[in-house]
Amino acid sequence: MMELAKKPAEGEAWDVLLVGSGPSSLTAAIYATRGAASTLVLGGVKWGGQLMLTTTVDNFPGFPDGVHGPELMGLMRKQAERFGALVIEENVTELDVSSKPFVAVAGGKKYKAKSVIIATGAEISWLGVPGEQKLLGRGVSSCAPCDAPFFKGKKVAVVGGGDSAMEEALVLTKYATEVTIIHRRDQFKASKAMQQKVLNNKNIKIIWNTEVMEILGDQKVEGVKLLNNQTSKTSELAIDGIFVAIGHTPSTKIFSGKIDLDEKGYAKYPINTPGVFVAGDVHDYRYKQAVTAAGFGCMAAMDALKYLEELKG
Numbered sequence: 625m626m627e628l629a630k631k632p633a634e635g636e637a638w639d640v641l642l643v644g645s646g647p648s649s650l651t652a653a654i655y656a657t658r659g660a661a662s663t664l665v666l667g668g669v670k671w672g673g674q675l676m677l678t679t680t681v682d683n684f685p686g687f688p689d690g691v692h693g694p695e696l697m698g699l700m701r702k703q704a705e706r707f708g709a710l711v712i713e714e715n716v717t718e719l720d721v722s723s724k725p726f727v728a729v730a731g732g733k734k735y736k737a738k739s740v741i742i743a744t745g746a747e748i749s750w751l752g753v754p755g756e757q758k759l760l761g762r763g764v765s766s767c768a769p770c771d772a773p774f775f776k777g778k779k780v781a782v783v784g785g786g787d788s789a790m791e792e793a794l795v796l797t798k799y800a801t802e803v804t805i806i807h808r809r810d811q812f813k814a815s816k817a818m819q820q821k822v823l824n825n826k827n828i829k830i831i832w833n834t835e836v837m838e839i840l841g842d843q844k845v846e847g848v849k850l851l852n853n854q855t856s857k858t859s860e861l862a863i864d865g866i867f868v869a870i871g872h873t874p875s876t877k878i879f880s881g882k883i884d885l886d887e888k889g890y891a892k893y894p895i896n897t898p899g900v901f902v903a904g905d906v907h908d909y910r911y912k913q914a915v916t917a918a919g920f921g922c923m924a925a926m927d928a929l930k931y932l933e934e935l936k937g
Contacts, residue, residue, distance in 0.1 A: 628708035629657040635726040638664045641737030642929050643716050644875075646673025647914045649743035650700040650902025652928075656741075657707035659929040664737070665704065665711040666730045672697040673745050674891040674905075677913055679761040683770060684914055698836060703870075721882055721900050738935065739899045739928045742891060743921060745873035746905040746912070751783065751868055755839035763845025763865045769913065775800045775865045783836055784869035785809060790818040792869045797827045804829045804861065806836060808853060812831065817818030831861075839866060874906055894927075901927050 632638055640656040642649045645667030656663040668857060675681065678693035687696070701711060714731035725736040735935035748766045750756055751861045756764055762878055766781075767772040768791070776799045782792045785807040796803045805822070810832045812819050829848070837858070838849040874890045876883075884892040893907040903924035 642741045644743035645671040646922035648917040651918040652925040653704035653709040655925035694932040741901045741924045743903045746872040746874040749871040768792040772799045778864035780865040782867045785812040787814045789869035790814045813914035
């Protein structure tokens with residue numbers, strides 16, 4: 625039986641401190657503990673990341689019948705804890721990486737660490753309209769590659785005008801019979817190449833200068849209430865699903881001035897501070913999948929283990 629990674633003595637530094645508790649963080653915790661590194665996960669009061677808000681996940685390898693998002697995260701956590709990771713459900717409010725050991729503050733308590741992996745992910749930007757949160761996972765989605773197969777032969781809408789909205793719409797055309805893009809302006813902000821792909825696709829309809837005011841339905845999405853912001857006229861559109869693609873906000877606010885961030889607030893990859901690593905949606909604004917987040921978590925943990933070995937000389 626494999627020996628568990630040992631916890632440090634009181635007041636001593638952890639080998640690896642993880643900030644966040646989504647797929648990237650918990651995968652990193654599995655690899656770090658199996659590398660015999662004492663590993664602390666400061667997972668946040670709402671632990672588990674975006675998968676805690678999903679229902680069936682059909683594209684994560686190893687689950688041929690699919691798996692519920694919260695169940696998948698529970699299994700990842702159990703696996704990390706099995707090898708000796710300690711998960712604390714407190715939000716990190718401060719992180720000091722200017723000197724060593726690094727120090728994080730969570731729940732009013734200080735934690736020292738020899739290395740840090742930032743895996744706080746990104747928050748989906750939602751519309752904030754009635755019916756949205758109630759029908760999340762029941763027709764309301766933010767990920768076409770994840771959920772498009774559930775809408776085979778159905779009518780769906782995509783809200784947004786950037787590259788991600790174009791990508792969502794194009795993926796959905798492979799399954800849905802009708803795809804409608806709803807955009808609040810009279811032109812897209814997506815790249816010209818992405819716009820052309822959408823505009824040239826006969827299966828995609830576009831409603832310009834229009835905002836979603838409400839998502840309709842009791843047990844599942846049945847339609848949307850729309851407002852034309854030029855004429856002030858309202859209308860309803862019957863659909864079976866709606867994909868919100870108005871952007872993500874990386875969870876990096878507390879790291880501002882501590883690590884390098886790009887113009888959108890995402891962590892730059894790789895981080896140029898020795899001993900500090902990033903993993904998952906906190907830096908990955910392209911793929912945004914659970915499996916790629918897990919892959920980045922594996923990489924960050926392996927890099928952290930290599931760094932710890934180099935510290936020993």
